[in-house]
Amino acid sequence: MYRRLCALLLSLTLLWTAGAGAAQAGPGKRVHNGMQILFSPSASYPFCTIGAVGTDRYGHRIAVSAGHCLSDPAYADREIHDDVAPVYDRADPGFGPIGHVRYFKDPEGSRTGHITKDYMIIELVPQVTLSSQGPYLKQTGVLEVPGGTASPNAPLPALDTERLLATGVNELVVSGQTGVWFGTVMANTGGIYRSPAANLAGDSGGPAVWHVPGSELPSEANGFQAAGPWAGITKAITFSFPPFEYTSSANILADLRARDAATPGGVHGAGFEVTTEP
Structure with missing residues (x-):
């Protein structure tokens, strides 16, 4: 629930x-x-x-x-x-x-x-x-997990970008209204990660990146900045512990590929790649 x-x-x-009646978007x-x-x-x-x-x-x-x-x-x-x-x-x-x-x-x-x-x-x-640079997180491409468990949404064989993080050994870094947080992936239910990394209402859809082992975690010393590949988006607050859920990028990319294969002319977002622009 x-x-x-x-x-x-x-x-x-x-x-x-x-x-x-909104104004037309201007440049910049x-x-x-x-x-x-x-x-x-x-x-x-x-x-x-x-x-x-x-x-x-x-x-x-x-x-x-x-x-x-x-x-x-x-x-x-x-x-x-x-x-x-x-x-x-x-x-x-x-x-x-x-x-x-x-x-x-x-x-x-x-x-x-x-x-x-x-x-x-x-x-x-x-x-x-x-831009790949948000207020706290710089996204360095899309997460790839060679040999990992495939998303349930993945057409087989699954791509590396459609494979899921293992629980207990991987951390997500997320950002939202209260700043930047990080926490271990404690559970994975069908490609929905649960982590103590916090979010609030309104943060739905917001960014989560994988903490690359050995890279800096956000802290006062580095201006609470972090960088890593895109790993998912904010989904929900639950009654479980830890309470915060994130939809994996693997689920999204796999479903896009499946929908694209089934749709004449293709679908928006298929083959999504994070921008390299700063």
């Missing part, structure tokens, strides 16, 4: 109405992991967070967040080709949309057998600049 974070109970039709905005996002420019709460930024195999500029941030059965779990669901920088909604939602997993579906697929794909507008 778990409690959802930041479920924005808005229909995409209402989101389109709210965004229709940097989009990065840890950026807080809105789905209507007229309300600063509730909100979600970007977990990773990069490009897909089709050349689309992509941001990844949590699927449960939206709820509309008419649009859930399918490609959204029209710009009906704009996304805004919470710190600067007047800039206009930084992108548009192309896919999200409906939260009701996530409760009934699709818990492993809680993600959202946002196609970013051409006017923004991609």
